[in-house]
Amino acid sequence: MPPASPDFSSSVKLKYVKLGYQYVVDHFLTLLLVPVMVGILIEVVRLGPEEIVNLWNSLHFDLIQILCSSFFIIFIATAYFMSKPRCIYLVDYACYKPPVTCRVPFATFMEHSRLILSNNPKSVEFQMRILERSGLGEETCLPPAIHYIPPKPTMEAARGEAEVVIFSAMDSLFKKTGLKPKDIDILIVNCSLFSPTPSLSAMVINKYKLRSNIKSFNLSGMGCSAGLISIDLARDLLQVHPNSNAVVVSTEIITPNYYQGKERAMLLPNCLFRMGGAAILLSNRRSERRRAKYRLVHVVRTHKGADDKAYRCVFEEEDKEGKVGISLSKDLMAIAGEALKSNITTIGPLVLPGSEQLLFLLTLIGRKIFNPKWKPYIPDFKLAFEHFCIHAGGRAVIDELQKNLQLSAEHVEASRMTLHRFGNTSSSSLWYEMSYLEAKGRMKKGDRIWQIAFGSGFKCNSAVWKCNRTIKTPTDGPWEDCIHRYPVHIPEVVKL
DSSP states (O other): OOOOOOOHHHHHHHHHHHHHHHHHHHTHHHHHHHHHHHHHHHHHHHSOHHHHHHHHHHOOOOHHHHHHHHHHHHHHHHHHHHHSOOOOEEEEEEEOOOOGGGBOOHHHHHHHHHHHTTTOHHHHHHHHHHHHTSOOOTTOBOOGGGGSSSOOOOHHHHHHHHHHHHHHHHHHHHHHHOOOGGGOOEEEEEOSSOOOSSOHHHHHHHHHTOOTTOEEEEEOSOGGGHHHHHHHHHHHHHHHSSSOEEEEEEEOOOGGGOOOSOOHHHHHHHHHBOOOEEEEEEEOOGGGTTTOSEEEEEEEEEEOTTSHHHHHSEEEEEOTTSOEEEEEOTTHHHHHHHHHHHHHHHHHHHHSOHHHHHHHHHHHHHHHHTOTTSOOOOOOGGGTOSEEEEOOSOHHHHHHHHHHTTOOTTTTHHHHHHHHHHOBOGGGHHHHHHHHHHHTTOOOTTOEEEEEEEETTTEEEEEEEEEOSOOOOOSSSTTTTTGGGOSOOOOSOOOO
16 A cells, blocks of 8 residues: 555644644733733723713812822832843944964864874874864864964964954954944953953953953853853953943964873864854943844753753863863763753743643643653744854754754754854854854844854853844855855765
């Protein structure tokens, strides 16, 4: 017998049933109040003009009662507006675009690996297998010190990389926004693995001669999710300092952290991490409302550091030969999944429509009371967000989140293309993804964006933004000379 054709009519009916359910639950109050208001309107229409006048005259107004009521209303309104959190606007941001001279094609990377690890062909072969499946393209960049054979990770070279990346991003931000250095009230710089003295934030203050009363912070050791931690810190500071501007700089300095040993768990970051950085201008000034690109809605942070496995899954240490590197555990993806689950549990009630929350609650009750084997309901986050910016930590990270959140290829396109063009730029990768969506002309007024980042410790952090205005396709930025080529097909394995 030939296989029965699928019953498309039943699937279409189920689709409309679900849409109907979502509409009823999400507009429950409206559907409840409309009949009440219609009933009141019909009763008023039934009354004659004389009855309405008599009803009005029967009401007795006392001047003292009116004054007390007015005072009470004004007091409540004042208390509400004074206690209401200040709106935090993202005015604009700028991403660093490395020069062509720093480009590292696969052939160059593998040639350097063979020369540096000439006594260890198995490590070279391991790096080649990782690179083939990494999802990176031929245009990612490494700093000049890594191009030497052997690499020269000196303090001077590391400072040089930091200056080039941070100052270039800052200069672009000043040019795009018209911001003057003296107008910066708060400065936050995050870089996980390079923490010199004086700090990177002091380096920025010295370069641009910022005010002596500026509130500056330098965050280190917090991994790839430090960018959203900086945004959270800026938000808290802007809540208590009115009429202020905050600049956040997110980067990772590669020069002093390129591993030259043979431990496989430590060689993995060499294949994925690349140059990058971003500078972001946040403000609570009402005057910035019109031109700001986005408004910050939520920041949710999850920390799994109490668990030993989670704490050690991304760990800086020395190998047997005394060479320092970042060790990535085999349990990394499982731990990231648990951290994401905890983060979703917190952010879900804040962003999901009522229909999804009700289904999730009913499924949870059913599993607890009736049958623990029931399949847990995964909320449809596509109803809460139009765009997803998933940290481009690697192909496995993006694949796992796409699968768990049931996202389409278009939803993770920005993450995959950022990984392909720029590699894993650590905490700044989220801003390259936002820039990709803008370069494609997809950001419309009212669109909601979910940024998700993972970091050592182990942390999963989320930020929710709402697009303040329809954003015109920019003529500058990191994607200006290549956006016409994207999206590109990324094969499962690139044979080297």
